[in-house]
Amino acid sequence: MEKCILEMSGICKSFFGVQILKDVELQVMPGEVHVLLGENGAGKSTLIKVLSGAYRKEEGCIVLDGEELCCDCPKEIIGKGISVIYQEFNLNPYVSIYENILMGKEIANKGIINTAKSIEFAKKYLDLIGLDVDPCTLVSELSVAQKQMVEIAKAISCDVKLLVLDEPTAAITDKETEKLFEIIRNLKKKGIGIIYISHRMSELFEIGDRCTVLRDGEYVTTVDLDKTDVDELTKLMVGRNVSFERVENNYIDDSTKVLEVKNVDYKDILKDVSIELKKGEILGLSGLVGAGRTELAKCIVGAYKKTNGEVYLNGEKLKGKDVKESIDKGIVYLSEDRKDEGLILIHTLTDNIALPNLEKFGNPVLDINKMVEVSKDYISKLKIKTSSHLAEMKNLSGGNQQKVVIAKWLHSDASVYIFDEPTRGIDVGARDEIYNIMLDLVKNGASILMISSDLVEIQKMCNRIVVLKDGRVTANLQNTDDLTQEKILHYALTGGEQGE
Amino acid sequence: MLLQEANKVNSIKEKLKKFDVKSLTLYIGAVLILIIFTVICSINGKDFLTTSNIQNIISQSAVIAVIGIGASLVIITGGIDLSVGSVVGFVGIFAGVLVKAGVPLFATLLICLAVGALVGAINGALVSYGKVPAFIVTLGTMQIVRGLTKVLTDGRPIAGFPESLAKITQTEILGIPVVILYVFALYALVMFTLKKTKFGRRIYAIGGNPNAAKLSGIKVQKIETLTYVIAGIFSVIGGIILLSRLSYADPNAGSSYELDAIAATVIGGIAMSGGKGKIGNTLVGALILGMLKCGLQILNVAVYYQTIITGLVIIVAVYLDKAKERKAE
Numbered sequence: 074m075e076k077c078i079l080e081m082s083g084i085c086k087s088f089f090g091v092q093i094l095k096d097v098e099l100q101v102m103p104g105e106v107h108v109l110l111g112e113n114g115a116g117k118s119t120l121i122k123v124l125s126g127a128y129r130k131e132e133g134c135i136v137l138d139g140e141e142l143c144c145d146c147p148k149e150i151i152g153k154g155i156s157v158i159y160q161e162f163n164l165n166p167y168v169s170i171y172e173n174i175l176m177g178k179e180i181a182n183k184g185i186i187n188t189a190k191s192i193e194f195a196k197k198y199l200d201l202i203g204l205d206v207d208p209c210t211l212v213s214e215l216s217v218a219q220k221q222m223v224e225i226a227k228a229i230s231c232d233v234k235l236l237v238l239d240e241p242t243a244a245i246t247d248k249e250t251e252k253l254f255e256i257i258r259n260l261k262k263k264g265i266g267i268i269y270i271s272h273r274m275s276e277l278f279e280i281g282d283r284c285t286v287l288r289d290g291e292y293v294t295t296v297d298l299d300k301t302d303v304d305e306l307t308k309l310m311v312g313r314n315v316s317f318e319r320v321e322n323n324y325i326d327d328s329t330k331v332l333e334v335k336n337v338d339y340k341d342i343l344k345d346v347s348i349e350l351k352k353g354e355i356l357g358l359s360g361l362v363g364a365g366r367t368e369l370a371k372c373i374v375g376a377y378k379k380t381n382g383e384v385y386l387n388g389e390k391l392k393g394k395d396v397k398e399s400i401d402k403g404i405v406y407l408s409e410d411r412k413d414e415g416l417i418l419i420h421t422l423t424d425n426i427a428l429p430n431l432e433k434f435g436n437p438v439l440d441i442n443k444m445v446e447v448s449k450d451y452i453s454k455l456k457i458k459t460s461s462h463l464a465e466m467k468n469l470s471g472g473n474q475q476k477v478v479i480a481k482w483l484h485s486d487a488s489v490y491i492f493d494e495p496t497r498g499i500d501v502g503a504r505d506e507i508y509n510i511m512l513d514l515v516k517n518g519a520s521i522l523m524i525s526s527d528l529v530e531i532q533k534m535c536n537r538i539v540v541l542k543d544g545r546v547t548a549n550l551q552n553t554d555d556l557t558q559e560k561i562l563h564y565a566l567t568g569g570e571q572g573e
Numbered sequence: 574m575l576l577q578e579a580n581k582v583n584s585i586k587e588k589l590k591k592f593d594v595k596s597l598t599l600y601i602g603a604v605l606i607l608i609i610f611t612v613i614c615s616i617n618g619k620d621f622l623t624t625s626n627i628q629n630i631i632s633q634s635a636v637i638a639v640i641g642i643g644a645s646l647v648i649i650t651g652g653i654d655l656s657v658g659s660v661v662g663f664v665g666i667f668a669g670v671l672v673k674a675g676v677p678l679f680a681t682l683l684i685c686l687a688v689g690a691l692v693g694a695i696n697g698a699l700v701s702y703g704k705v706p707a708f709i710v711t712l713g714t715m716q717i718v719r720g721l722t723k724v725l726t727d728g729r730p731i732a733g734f735p736e737s738l739a740k741i742t743q744t745e746i747l748g749i750p751v752v753i754l755y756v757f758a759l760y761a762l763v764m765f766t767l768k769k770t771k772f773g774r775r776i777y778a779i780g781g782n783p784n785a786a787k788l789s790g791i792k793v794q795k796i797e798t799l800t801y802v803i804a805g806i807f808s809v810i811g812g813i814i815l816l817s818r819l820s821y822a823d824p825n826a827g828s829s830y831e832l833d834a835i836a837a838t839v840i841g842g843i844a845m846s847g848g849k850g851k852i853g854n855t856l857v858g859a860l861i862l863g864m865l866k867c868g869l870q871i872l873n874v875a876v877y878y879q880t881i882i883t884g885l886v887i888i889v890a891v892y893l894d895k896a897k898e899r900k901a902e
Contacts, residue, residue: 376788400790414788417781419848428778429789431771439769481789 076139078103078266079124079155079235084133086123091471091498093119097133097292099285101235101266106257108277108298109270111287112310112562113362113526114497117270120287121237125157126150138234156228157237160244162220164227166213171195173212174227198226202256218249225256229265236260237268242276243363254280272361274303274566288312304559307566311528311558319552320508322536324353324515330388331520332404332489334373337382342368343544346382348522350489355511355521357535357552359528360565365544366524367409370491373522374399374406386489400429405487407478409494409524411471415478418467422459423448425466426481433484451480456506472503479510490514493524508534528558540564595842598893599854603861606886610868619871626867631753632818634863635742636661637833638756638856640811642763643693643804644834645855649767650800651780651847652700652707657808657834659718660689661827664812666722669731669822678737686809692718693805697798715831722824731822742817752814756856759810764853776800780847836883837862840890861886 195208286293332350372379408414540548548564614621767773778786840858843850
C-alpha cells in the first residue's frame with residue numbers, strides 16, 4: 074500500500090470544558106482529493122485549525138510525509154508544506170500579486186528587493202495554474218476566483234505537500250469552478266494531497282476520491298466516493314441513534330399569528346423569504362452556514378435594512394429602520410456571537426443586563442439599586458455562575474455569558490424572541506437550563522424563532538421547522554415523529570430537488 | 574452558622590470588588606507628587622502647600638479640566654477629538670470680533686456656544702455617519718478652526734473686553750475663586766450624567782462594543798454625534814474661562830491644549846480604546862498636570878524641562894495603570 078502524505082490520529086480538542094474533537098483520524102494519500110464532510114459544528118474547521126497549528130491539540134499525533142509534527146506554531150507548519158486556503162483570503166489587497174506570492178520570502182539582495190526576479194518567480198507559478206494576469210496587478214482588483222488562484226499559486230510556490238481548501242466554490246461561478254477543478258487535477262498529478270471541504274454534494278462526487286465523515290466531533294468513517302451516493306452520505310452525517318425526547322409544547326395557539334415575515338429580500342443573500350410564527354410556538358430555522366439564517370433574523374429586528382418585503386408583529390407593520398423600534402414593539406434578537414454582538418465584555422454583568430432596558434430603571438435618573446436587584450434576581454433565577462453581579466463579562470464561561478445575554482432580553486419582556494444558535498459552545502447541563510428557559514417563555518405566551526445548526530436540538534424543541542438554502546425557504550415541515558434528520562438535512566443540502 | 578459566615582465573607586468580597594484599585598493608584602500618585610513638591614520646595618526655602626498656591630493650581634488647571642471633560646467623553650465612545658484646543662483659541666477671537674461689532678456680551682457668549690456645538694456636530698456627523706476615522710476628522714477641523722481664527726483678525730490679538738467679562742471668573746464666593754466652583758460643578762454634573770442617566774450608560778456601551786450596543790437598541794450614530802457636540806460646547810466653556818481670566822484674546826491661545834486634555838484623560842485612567850474609565854479622574858489628571866506646571870515654576874525649572882517631566886509623568890501614569898493587564902498576560 075502507498076504511504077500516506079498526512080496521517081492524523083487520536084486528535085482531541087476542547088474549549089472551556091466542551092469537547093469539540095474526540096479521537097478524530099484522517100489519512101490523505103499523495104495525489105488524492107480527500108473530502109471532509111460533516112454538519113455545521115461537526116468539527117471540520119476545528120480539525121483544520123489543529124492541523125494548521127492555529128489551535129493546540131490536546132492529544133493525538135499528526136504525521137506529515139513520515140515526519141511527526143509536534144510544533145504548534147502556524148509559521149513552522151507552513152514551512153513543513155501544509156497550506157490552508159480559507160474562505161476569507163489571507164492576501165494583502167493593497168499590494169500586487171507578486172508581492173503577495175513572495176510575502177515572507179522576498180527575493181532580495183542585501184535587503185534590496187529584486188523586482189525583476191520577483192515578478193519572474195511569480196509569473197512562473199501563475200502560468201502553472203493558468204492564471205493569465207499581470208503579476209503587478211493589485212490583488213484588490215481581482216475577482217474572488219482570481220484571488221483564490223493567487224492563494225493556490227502562493228501555496229504551490231512554498232513547495233506545498235498538502236493543500237486544504239475550505240469551501241472553495243462557495244463564492245465563485247460554475248465556470249470558475251470548472252477551472253478550479255482543472256487546477257486541482259493538475260495538482261493531483263504532482264502528488265500533492267488535497268483536503269477538500271464543501272457542502273455541495275454534486276461537486277464532491279466530481280472532484281473527490283475519498284471522503285471522511287465527521288459527526289459531533291467524532292470520526293465516523295472514510296468511504297470511497299465512487300462506491301457511495303448522496304443518501305448514504307447524508308445518513309452518515311446524521312447517523313446517530315437519536316435518543317432525545319421531543320418536548321411537548323401545549324402552549325401553542327394556532328389561531329394567533331404573532332410574527333409574519335412577507336417576501337423579504339436582502340441584497341443577494343435572502344430571496345423572497347416568508348415565514349409565520351404563531352403564539353406560543355417554537356419555530357426552528359434550519360440550514361447550512363451561509364444559508365442566510367442570521368441575516369433573516371437581523372432583517373426582522375431591523376439591524377439590517379431589508380431590500381424588499383414586510384415584517385408584521387401582531388398585525389402591525391414594522392418600519393424596520395432600527396433595532397430600537399423592534400425592542401419597543403416586543404421582538405428581540407439574541408445574537409449567535411456573544412462576544413462581538415451580544416455582550417460588552419469589559420463591562421459588568423449588571424451593566425450588560427441593564428443596557429437594553431434602561432427605560433425600565435427610571436427616566437431621566439437611573440435607579441442603580443434597582444439594577445443591582447434585578448441582576449441579582451437573574452443570577453439566582455438562571456443559576457448564573459459568577460463571582461458577583463459586578464464581575465466583568467469576560468471572566469464568565471460561555472454558558473454563563475449566554476445566560477446573561479438571555480437575562481438581558483428576558484427583562485425586556487418581549488413577545489417574540491429570536492434565539493440564534495443559543496447553545497453553541499455550551500456544555501450539556503447549561504443547554505438543558507436554556508431549553509427550560511425557552512419553555513417558560515412560551516408558557517407565558519411568548520413565541521420563539523430558534524436558529525440552530527444542531528438538528529437534535531431543533532427536533533427536540535420545535536413545533537415546526539423552516540429550512541433555508543441559499544437564501545430561499547426550501548421546506549416548511551411539521552415536527553412530527555416521522556420527520557427524520559436526514560429529511561431536514563436533505564432540504565438544507567439540495568433544496569429538496571432529487572439528484573443534485 | 575456556617576452559612577452566615579459564608580455570607581459575611583461574600584459581602585466583604587463584594588465590597589472589595591467595588592473598591593477601585595486603579596483610582597487608588599492615581600490618588601496615591603497625585604498625593605505623592607504633592608508631597609514631593611512640598612518637600613523639595615521647603616528644602617529650597619520656598620512654600621508650595623499654601624492656600625493661594627492650591628487655588629492657583631486649580632484655577633490654572635480649570636481650562637484643561639473643562640475641555641478635558643469633552644475630550645474624555647469622546648474617548649469613552651472610542652473616538653478622539655483633536656479640535657478642542659483650537660476651539661478655545663477661536664472662542665476668544667470670535668467673541669472679540671462680536672463684542673467690537675456691538676453685540677452684547679451675553680449674546681456673544683451664547684453665539685460662541687452655538688458655534689462650538691456646530692463644530693462638534695460636524696465632527697460627530699463625519700465620524701459616525703461619514704465613517705471617517707475620528708483622528709482624521711478632528712485633525713482636519715482643528716486646522717480649519719485654527720486657520721479661521723487667524724483669518725478673522727489677520728492674526729492680531731484683541732484687547733479691550735468689557736469689565737463684565739472678567740467678572741465671570743474673577744470673583745470669589747466665601748473666599749473661594751468662583752472658577753474653582755465652576756469646575757467642580759461641571760464635573761459633578763457630568764459624573765452624575767455618566768453614572769445615572771441613559772445617555773451616560775449608552776456612551777460607555779458604544780465605546781465598549783458598538784455592535785452589541787446597536788443590537789441592544791441604542792442609536793449609536795446619534796449618541797456618538799451628540800458626544801462630539803457636547804465636547805464642542807465644553808471647549809467653548811473652556812475658551813470663555815480663559816478669555817475671562819486674561820480679558821485679552823490671543824489667536825494662538827489654546828495651542829496644544831487638546832494634547833493636555835488628552836493627557837489629563839489618560840493620566841486619569843480612561844482607556845483610549847473606549848468603554849472604560851471614570852470622568853472624575855480626568856479632573857485629577859488635569860490637577861496633576863497643573864501641579865507639575867506650578868511646582869516646577871516655583872522651583873524655577875526652565876520650561877523645556879517642564880515639558881520633559883510632563884511627558885514622563887504621562888507615560889509612567891499609563892504604565893502603572895496597565896499593571897493589571899500585564900499581569901493577566
